[in-house]
Amino acid sequence: MKRSFFGSATPAFKYAVSPHKIEDIPMPEQAMLFVDQPKNRDRKYVIKIGDTVKTGQKLNVFDGVEATTISTVTGTVTDIQTYRSDYGQTYAALTIKTVNDDMDEAIVALTQAPALNTLSPYSSNLPGAPNLSVFEQYASAIHTVVINGLDDDLLVSVNQWAAQYLTSNIKAGVGFFKDIPGVKRVILTAPERMLSVVNSSGAEISVIEEIYPKVLPAFIMRDLLGTVLPAGDTTEKHGVTFIKAEAVAAIGQIVSTKTLPISKVLTVVKRDGSCQNVRVRMGTPLKSVFDALNITTQTGDRIILGGPMRGTAIYSENIPVLATTDGVTIQNASDIPRVSTDPCTNCGECIRVCPADMPVNVLVRYLENGLYQEAKDLCDLLSCVECGLCSYVCPSKMPIFQYIKLGKYELSQIETAEEQDE
Amino acid sequence: MSNAKKFVVSHAPFWHNGDSITARSYHTMIAAIPALLFGISTYGVPAARVIALSIACAMLWELGMNYINRQEPTIANASSAVIGLLFGMLLPATAPWWIVVIGTFLAIIVGREIFGGMGGNPFNPVLTAIAIVMLSWPDMLDYYGALVNYNPGFSMIYPLEAVKFQGVEAVSGISIVNLLIGKQAGGIGTPCGIALFIGGAYLIYNGVIRWEISISFIVGLLITAHLFNAADPAKYACPGFHLLTGYTLIGAFFLATEDATSPVNFIPMLIYGAGAGFLTVLIRNIGAYVDGVVFAVLLMNLANPLIDRLRPKPLGKVLENA
Structure with missing residues (x-):
């Protein structure tokens, strides 16, 4: 995935095909x-x-x-x-x-008769952390549920795996969403090669290109639903909610087998770039996952929750696998690209790669100087879909993505403070 | 949660495509090699001397500035070497040492560092320097006088000057093919059209420069030159002549395309390139100067921030007063 010194070919960001094989990590x-x-x-x-x-x-x-x-x-x-x-x-x-394991009675009762209002306070604990509270928050205004059959980062293949190999659970989960009042469409997005498997899910199938970042919600909204999401708005405001395939399968499991899903699938991206899917109890520290897979870590490595484009580097391997953890990536010290303090040379690579057509070259100048409000007003900071491609191509190796995330965070802090003042 | 192992943390993304400023600088220098070889083979050691001194001085000026600013040395990214190389290529082979030292000072310090270093310069540093040299020591860039002692086997006239003051008649003896293979007077790296075309194609192929700027520059220049030529063929030279003389090709591929001073959006790039081409012919044909590339590109550099505001609508932007 590196650009060679000679040659004009730019790497295409295709998703890795999810392997069928899955290894169970012991408790x-x-x-x-x-x-x-x-x-x-x-x-x-x-x-x-x-x-x-x-x-x-x-x-x-x-x-x-x-x-x-x-x-x-x-x-x-x-x-x-x-x-x-x-x-x-x-x-x-x-x-x-x-x-x-000793099951709590309250939760056993809950799983016996799952309903939207009883499940929704707990939904963030389910694998894939579906947010069911939006259906109550927006009353019956949510008319479309989009089930993402692909993951939101490269190399990670948890949702692919769930969509392909947990078909009966997916089907039950789709049924659950169809019964929610107000929901008119349940759409499952999947690449063409998965069509034969997902056809029986009961959901409306939308074929999407398997190219990053086309699978991010803003682009699915634009390309499949024909609605351009105004910058800074949530999809829910426009009646659409996005749910991971794994989360749908988890809800399906509760509906069909009356058991609480307490394990989730995790993609482990090893040092050599090879990926392996494992099934792991939520709450398992990453160290135990590594031990079970014979991976040793050492000082200078980088451990990333998530994939290479949008993940989060962590400083301790005692962090557990959470409901939202889809992948863990390990990088050798020698494979870590360094960021630099070089300034922007205005080469325009980021402009050409940005899928949201943002003026990244100007934006980054505002962000570098902490002018977050100007960045939002003049350079459309909130249009960013957070794909990370600008930092990926930057010859100056500027941490553009980090500036953008920080800018958005600072703006949200300012807004919260203003609301509290009122 | 104490842990003996120290992991590296940083922000996403965790991949990079490997492109770097250093790589881009080296690509530019590789692309300049054909034109440079031609210049050295024509003018011999004095040309090599000018180029070597120019590169060395440019890097030393940057190093000095790093020292004054108490910065980490940044010369390793070779960006000042590229500026030195290009400045040297614009000079005649007989340029004295002091003009090279002063010129690179003007390029690196005045043209770039005082604006905050790489990426901060509003004007192309090479052109800033050459423009100041041109205005301060006009004789230095008078290729007739400078190259009078050379006899490389072809008529050593500076075509643009000849055509400006004596009309098309004066250059009727020079064929387009001769211009293409560099049989004309000029700077060290500027006369050989074919070498510059090769260098430009290499840079475009490697994505270091944008074809939009180069092509629109050339097209803008050809169209304007054609209009003048059609109006008065005896006074104004044909488009091909303008394309292959003076700084046109080095301007189209190496100077106008400089990152910091050129636009990044598609339509602005076309306007910028075409505007520079148009102004070049305008200055050459009806302006006071023999070659218009330097001032044409500098003027478009000036307009760049304004032109570059023409940008596509970002995803999800809601126009309030549309």
Whole structure:
């Protein structure tokens, strides 16, 4: 995927074909659960070391905060720490010594009779973290559900795998979405080669090009639904919601087998670029995944949650596999492209590669100087679909994508502060 | 969560296509080799001397500026070497050493570094320098006088000057083919049309320069020259003559296409190129200067920020007053 010194060929970003083979990672001895930490400072823990949790149990961690996270393992809490993630997000990280599964009664009752209103508070715990609350938030205004049969990053093939090999669950899940009041269309997007498998899913099938970044929501909206999403708007505002194929399969599992999905599929991209799909209990630390696959890590490597274009580099391999974790990529120290402090030379590569036609060369000048409001007003910062291609092609190796994400984050912070003032 | 292993963290994306400023600089230098070889073979060691001094001085000026600014040395990306090389190629082989030293100072320091270094310059540094030299020491770029002692086996006249002051008659003896293979007076790297075409094609193929700018420059120049020629064939030379003389081709492929001073959007690139071509012929035919490329490109550099505002509508942009 590197440009050679000679030759004009630009690499095409095609998706890797999902292998059928899947390896089960054994239940780890120690699991870790992440619970969103409230932003206020006077938070009080109500959980303490030594408490036992059951599989499916609501995790009441903070006083006065209604729990939405459920445990995916049974065991004893041995440690409570704070984990800081990107852009100010913090989690309470509970380390749990695992024993054999013991299902929580409340969750068993829930899975026996799944319905939208009972599932939706827990939906973020399901593999693929579907956001079912949007159906309540927008009343019956959501008319289209788009199931993404491809992943939102290269090399990762979790949704592909789910769409191809969990067909009966997908079918049950599609049925669940069709019954939601107001939903008129359930569309499954899939590349041509998957047609024969996904045809029986019961959803409307849309063939999409298997080229990154054509599978990102903004482009599916434009190309398949004919609606150009105004910059900065959510798709839900326009009556469309996007759900990963894996999440649909998870809901399908609850509907058809009355069991709670507590494992998810994870694509492991190894040092040599080869990909392997594994099935892993949510909450398993990445270290246990690596151990099971005989991968050793060392200082100087890079571990990325997600794929090479849009993932997040992490600083510890004790991070667990979360409901949203679709892939983990390991890079050798020698394979890591460095960013540089070189300035923009205005070569225009980013302009030509940007799928959203943004004036990246001017935008980056505003962002470098922290002029986020100007970047939004004059250079359409919010049109960015966050594909990362601008940074990928930049000869100056500027961290353009990082500037953009930071700019968007800072703007959202300003807006939140303004709302609080009112 | 203490961990003995220290992993590298950075922001996405985690891949890069491997393109770099250094690679682009080397591509430009490779592309200049054919024209350079022709110049050195014609004018011999003095030409090589000018080029070598020019590259070395340009890099030293940048290094000096890095030192003054307390920056990490940036000369390794070879961008100043490219500026030095191109500046040298525009000079006649007999240029004295001090003009090279001053010229590269003007290019690197005045043309680029005082605007914030690479990418910040509003004008092409090479052209800034050559324009100042042209205005301050007009004799230095008078190829008649400069090359009077050479006798390479073809008529050593500077065609643009001849046609300007004596009419088309004066250059009727020079065939287009001779111009194409470089049998004319000129700078070290400018006379040989075929070599510059090869270099330009190489740069376009490797994506270092944009074909839109080069092609529209040439087309704009040809159309304007044709109109003048049609109006008065005795006074104004034919389009092919304008294409192959003076700085036209080095301008189209190496100077007008400089990244920082040229547009990046499709339509602006066409306007920029065509405008530079148009102005070149205008200055040559009815202006005061013999060659118009330098000022034509500088004028279009000036207009670049304005032209480049013509850009496509970004995804999801809502026009409020449309």
